[in-house]
Structure formats: C-alpha cells, structure tokens
Amino acid sequence: MSDIIDVKNLTKRFGDFTAVDNISFGVMPQEIFAFLGPNGAGKSVTIKMLITLLKPTSGQAAVDGYDVVTHSADVRNAIGYVPQSISVDGTLTAYENLMLMARLYEVPRKERKTRIKEVLDFLGLGDHADSLVRTFSGGMIRKMEIGQAMLHRPHVLFLDEPTTGLDPIARQNVWQRVLELRKTFGITIFFSTQYMEEADLVADRVAIMNQGKIAVIGTVAELKAKTGKPDASLDDAFIYFTGNQLETSGNFREIRRARKTEQRLH
Amino acid sequence: MFNYIIKTISKSYILAEMEVRKLLHDPTELISRALQPILWLGIFGEALSKIRAIPTQGYTYLQFLTPGILTQSVVFVAIFYGLYIIMDRDTGILQKLLVTPTPRLALVWGRMISAGVRGLSQAIIIFLFALILRIQLHVTLWSLLGVFVIIMLGAGFFTGLSMIIASIVKTRERFMGIGQVITQPLFFASSAIYPISIMPHWLQVVANVNPLSYMVDGLRGLIITGNMVQLPFDILVLAVATLIISIISAWMYPKVVI
Numbered sequence: 001m002s003d004i005i006d007v008k009n010l011t012k013r014f015g016d017f018t019a020v021d022n023i024s025f026g027v028m029p030q031e032i033f034a035f036l037g038p039n040g041a042g043k044s045v046t047i048k049m050l051i052t053l054l055k056p057t058s059g060q061a062a063v064d065g066y067d068v069v070t071h072s073a074d075v076r077n078a079i080g081y082v083p084q085s086i087s088v089d090g091t092l093t094a095y096e097n098l099m100l101m102a103r104l105y106e107v108p109r110k111e112r113k114t115r116i117k118e119v120l121d122f123l124g125l126g127d128h129a130d131s132l133v134r135t136f137s138g139g140m141i142r143k144m145e146i147g148q149a150m151l152h153r154p155h156v157l158f159l160d161e162p163t164t165g166l167d168p169i170a171r172q173n174v175w176q177r178v179l180e181l182r183k184t185f186g187i188t189i190f191f192s193t194q195y196m197e198e199a200d201l202v203a204d205r206v207a208i209m210n211q212g213k214i215a216v217i218g219t220v221a222e223l224k225a226k227t228g229k230p231d232a233s234l235d236d237a238f239i240y241f242t243g244n245q246l247e248t249s250g251n252f253r254e255i256r257r258a259r260k261t262e263q264r265l266h
Numbered sequence: 267m268f269n270y271i272i273k274t275i276s277k278s279y280i281l282a283e284m285e286v287r288k289l290l291h292d293p294t295e296l297i298s299r300a301l302q303p304i305l306w307l308g309i310f311g312e313a314l315s316k317i318r319a320i321p322t323q324g325y326t327y328l329q330f331l332t333p334g335i336l337t338q339s340v341v342f343v344a345i346f347y348g349l350y351i352i353m354d355r356d357t358g359i360l361q362k363l364l365v366t367p368t369p370r371l372a373l374v375w376g377r378m379i380s381a382g383v384r385g386l387s388q389a390i391i392i393f394l395f396a397l398i399l400r401i402q403l404h405v406t407l408w409s410l411l412g413v414f415v416i417i418m419l420g421a422g423f424f425t426g427l428s429m430i431i432a433s434i435v436k437t438r439e440r441f442m443g444i445g446q447v448i449t450q451p452l453f454f455a456s457s458a459i460y461p462i463s464i465m466p467h468w469l470q471v472v473a474n475v476n477p478l479s480y481m482v483d484g485l486r487g488l489i490i491t492g493n494m495v496q497l498p499f500d501i502l503v504l505a506v507a508t509l510i511i512s513i514i515s516a517w518m519y520p521k522v523v524i
Contacts, residue, residue: 053523076367083358091288103280104366114469132291148362 002065004029004156004188005050009059011023011146012045017046022059027190027205030182035192037209038242042083043192046209050190051081053156063229064155067259076228077105081150088144090134094125098148103150106147119147123177131189139170146177150185157181163198171195175202196234206234208241215241270319270407274369281368286330286383288392296384300391303339307331307395310459320460324489328401333485334458336392341478345449346368347381348375348432349441364523370516377514378422385421389413404492410496412488420481421505425513433519457482474502477507 003026012020020042027033037043048054050061052072057153061068063076088097090151098119102112120126123143128136142162149157159178163171165215179202183186193199199206200220207217223237230239272320285396289296305326314320315327322330354360364371396403428445435441453459456478462470473479484500 049524053361053364053520073367075363079365081362083354083361084506085358087358088363089284089288091286091291093291096284096287100280100284101366104277104363104368106367173306 003027004031004064005033005190006062007046007050008057008061008141010046010049011054011058012042012049012054013057017128018212020049022049022058023209023212023214024059025207025214025217027188028187030188030205032179032182032189032202033191034203034206035190036196036199036238037192037210037215040210041242042212043196043209044176044186045189047158047160047192052076077152078155080157082142082145082149082153082157082162084144084157084164086141088133088141088148091132093130093132094120094136094144098151101148102151107152115151119151122180123147138166139173142170142174143177146174146181150181150187153185154187156188156190159189161192161194164194164220171198178202196238198236208238210242234257270369273437274372274375277372278375281372282379282383285376286382289380290382296387296391297315299343299384299388299455302342303388303392304333304395305398306338307392307401307483312399316489317502321464322461323491324399328396328399329403330461330486331459332392332396332401332403333489334456334482336389336413336417337420337456337478337481338453338458338487339388339392339449340421340481341424341452342449343388344421344426345452346445347377347425347522348428349438349445350377351429351432351519351522352436352438352441363522370520371512374426374512374516374519375422377429378425379457380507381425382418382421386414389417403489404510405426405489409488409492410445412494413485415501416481416484416488416504419501419508422508423477423504423511426508426515430511430521433515433522436522448509452476452478457462473524477504478505 001023005027007026008024009022010020010024023042023046035043035047047057050068052064052068052075055069063075066074067076068075068182071218089100092100095116098116100110104115107115117126120129123146124243125140125143127149129142133141134146146157146159157178162178165226166174175198178189182189184217191203203220205217205219206223208223214227218226218233220234223241224232224234227237227240229240283328284345289398311328311331314331318327320330351360354363366445393403393405431444435444455472456476456479457473462473462479465473479501480500484504487495487500
C-alpha cells in the first residue's frame with residue numbers, strides 16, 4: 001500500500017534559520033504515528049506544512065495523495081486538525097461549535113444533524129449539546145475538538161499535542177476515543193506529543209525530530225533497541241537521539257502558550 | 267469563478283451567523299458599548315450646542331453631531347476587530363478555520379458582517395437616545411435602508427483595516443497601542459464633530475481622504491438634511507475602499523499564524 005502521508009526532501013527556512021532541514025518520511029494508511037522532539041525541533045513547522053498552513057521552501061509533501069501546495073483544497077477536505085491550544089469557541093454551545101464545522105466542511109444539509117448527534121454520542125457529550133463550551137472541563141473540551149475535526153469523516157487526523165495540560169484520566173479518555181476512531185472509521189492518526197509514555201502506549205511507529213532533522217524513525221521497540229541499553233525506556237531513546245536537550249529547549253512564547261493552555265484546561 | 271463567489275458568500279454568512287449567536291449568548295457587551303455615544307451626545311453635544319460656536323448650516327448642533335457620533339461608534343467597534351484575529355490565533359481557532367476548505371475572503375467578510383451587525387445595534391441605541399433628547403431626525407424607510415448600507419460598508423472597511431494591522435503587529439499589546447493611536451486622529455480629522463470647512467487646509471486634505479468622512483457625509487444627508495446628492499458617491503467610495511481592503515486583508519492575515 002502506498003503511503004497516505006508522503007514527505008520528500010521537505011525544507012523550510014525562515015531567513016537564515018532552517019527550521020525543517022530536508023526531511024523525508026512516510027506514514028501508512030490507518031497507522032498511528034507519533035511525532036516527537038524537543039521544543040523548537042521543527043515538529044510544529046512540519047505539521048503546519050502538512051496541513052497547508054505554511055508553504056515549504058523546497059521539497060514535496062503529499063497527504064491522501066494530494067500535494068499540499070498544488071492541491072491544498074483537496075488536502076483540507078481530506079484532513080482533520082486539532083491544534084495544540086484550545087480551538088473550540090467557549091462562547092458558543094457544543095452543538096453550535098459542531099454545526100459551524102459541519103457547515104464549513106460542507107457536510108450535506110440533510111446529514112448535518114444526524115452526524116452532530118452521532119459525534120456527540122460517540123464522545124459521551126450527548127447531554128451537553130446545548131451547554132456553552134466554556135462550562136466544560138479540559139477533557140470535554142479536547143473531545144469536542146476531536147469531534148469538530150471528525151464531522152466530515154477525514155482520512156487523516158492531525159493532533160498537535162492533544163493531551164498537554166490534561167489530567168491522567170482525561171488523557172486516557174481522549175486516547176480511548178482516538179483509538180476507537182481508527183477502529184470505526186479507519187482514520188490515520190498523526191500526532192505530536194511531549195509525553196513519551198503516550199507514544200509508547202498508542203503509536204505504531206514513532207519519529208523523533210531534532211534540530212530540523214528526523215533523528216530516527218521506527219517502531220518503539222526498534223528505537224529502544226537502537227540505544228544499545230538493556231530495558232531502555234522511550235525516554236531513554238528520546239534523550240539518546242536528541243542529545244539531552246529537554247532541559248534547555250523551548251522559547252518564551254512556546255512555554256507561555258503551553259502554560260496558558262494548561263491553566264485554561266484546568 | 268462563479269462557484270467560488272457563491273461559496274465565499276455562503277461561508278461568510280455562516281461565520282457571521284456564529285458571531286451573532288455569540289453576541290446573543292452574552293449581550294452585556296452591547297450595553298457597555300452604548301455608554302460612550304450617550305456621553306458624547308448627552309454631555310459634549312448638549313454643552314457645545316449652548317455656545318453655538320460651530321457653523322452647522324441651519325441645523326442644531328445636536329442634529330449635526332448625531333451622524334458623527336453614529337459613525338464614531340461604528341468605527342470604534344470595527345477598528346478593534348483585528349484583536350479577535352490575534353486572540354483566535356492565540357487560542358488556535360484561527361488555525362483550525364484556516365485548515366477548513368473555507369475561502370480566505372469568507373473569513374474576512376464574516377468578520378466584516380459581524381462588525382456591521384454590532385454597528386447596527388449601536389445605531390438602534392443612538393436613534394433611541396436621539397428620540398429622548400428630542401433631536402429631530404429625517405427617518406423614512408429609504409433613509410434607514412441607506413443608513414444600513416453605510417454602516418455595513420463603513421464597518422467593513424475599518425474591520426479590514428484592523429485585520430491588516432493585526433497581521434502586521436501580531437501581538438495584543440502592540441495592537442492595542444496602535445488601535446488607540448489611530449482612532450482619535452481618524453475621528454478628529456473627519457467631519458464628525460465639526461464641518462471640514464473650518465479646518466486648516468492641510469487637515470482638510472486628510473479629512474477628504476478619510477473614509478470616516480464619507481460615512482458621516484452619507485449619514486448626515488440621510489438622517490438630517492435629506493439632501494441625497496452626495497449619497498451615491500459616498501456609497502461608491504466606501505464600497506470600492508471596502509472591496510480593496512478585504513482583498514488585501516484576505517491575502518495578509520493568514521500570515522498571522524506563522
């Protein structure tokens with residue numbers, strides 16, 4: 001089977017700074033693919049190029065068979081995206097938030113209501129359809145966002161640090177839904193995360209990015225084996241491939257944003 | 267091309283509808299916004315009309331001032347709309363909207379329409395207050411229709427301008443600073459509170475290219491003097507300016523996410 005995400009020699013420069021440096025990789029259909037790396041490694045920039053928010057400086061990327069630059073409209077129809085920060089509108093109800101997306105994604109008029117009901121039931125939010133989203137808990141908000149991104153039945157779902165700031169129960173809950181999503185609809189899942197144990201738990205394959213390059217790619221077992229340490233954890237693998245940068249990385253804006261998200265989710 | 271236009275219009279409507287729903291869920295903002303125009307008319311207007319210092323072509327100063335204050339409150343609503351772009355960028359709503367198959371222009375027009383709706387709600391409050399102050403207005407079905415058109419276009423222009431500023435400055439703090447700096451000169455360099463003819467020459471030049479003056483001029487003809495000779499020209503200027511600015515804005519503001 002051909003890759004549903006196909007990246008070849010992808011590069012993004014901002015002035016003199018090379019954020020993404022000639023990377024190539026592929027993701028197979030229905031795979032759960034984790035994208036790891038320290039802050040500033042180029043994860044976000046790569047995701048932004050894949051979801052058509054940013055144009056590559058050079059190289060190609062195709063999602064669901066469509067080139068992200070020349071066929072951006074087709075790519076947008078084929079994907080769902082859950083940004084890292086909160087992207088539901090707290091001042092609208094759950095139903096209105098979903099209806100907005102259903103209409104923007106051109107879900108046929110006759111199907112909108114049934115799909116919204118389906119999504120709300122699937123997420124266990126059926127009783128909260130008419131509540132304003134700002135009254136929701138962090139886990140409910142994340143589930144709402146996943147709901148918004150699946151209304152149009154995308155083929156690939158991009159999740160940017162979907163569980164940052166959530167408590168363990170909410171995190172488990174969110175992953176449960178995501179795994180069910182793949183099972184029910186055969187969606188390919190591409191996610192980035194800071195939590196190694198999550199990648200360990202749910203991902204079929206993992207890529208670790210460092211300083212704009214893909215440091216390593218493979219199954220979790222393969223990555224652990226490559227460290228050469230007996231019973232290495234994914235944390236060990238991460239440190240091994242990124243050169244222990246966890247402590248010094250992350251600029252002010254990113255950290256402020258992550259903290260803010262955490263505050264708002266609690 | 268035709269399909270693109272239909273799609274743009276229908277999606278603008280969807281986005282504007284959601285903005286209006288937000289407003290209906292929490293209308294306190296509308297009430298607090300009503301305070302400023304009431305102060306201008308009730309205190310500034312009442313005081314200045316006593317001294318008769320400003321030539322107002324046979325109308326009372328309060329009559330002269332009403333379209334100016336109406337314009338001011340519409341423009342002040344619209345000029346801070348860029349802030350929503352920055353807030354939506356910070357929360358991730360903007361990124362999500364940009365990833366949907368929605369024309370960039372629709373995201374701009376959606377905002378413009380919703381600013382227009384807020385502007386209209388201001389108009390209703392100002393009209394009611396004018397009634398209380400017994401300011402004589404020339405109100406017919408046609409003049410109200412004209413007021414509607416001018417408010418929508420004017421709100422659209424300043425919303426577009428605001429979105430362009432937001433996509434250049436990119437942070438809330440800088441945006442607030444610039445917003446404060448440009449609103450006052452826009453207001454004072456227009457025919458809102460005194461006629462252009464009493465200004466020094468250089469200021470007249472500024473006032474004549476200020477879209478705010480065209481709003482005031484159009485509204486003054488519609489609800490005070492009943493003289494509509496200038497109206498088609500005012501509307502044309504506002505429509506062309508709004509169209510140009512919405513295209514520039516649609517091109518620029520997606521860059522705010524980078």
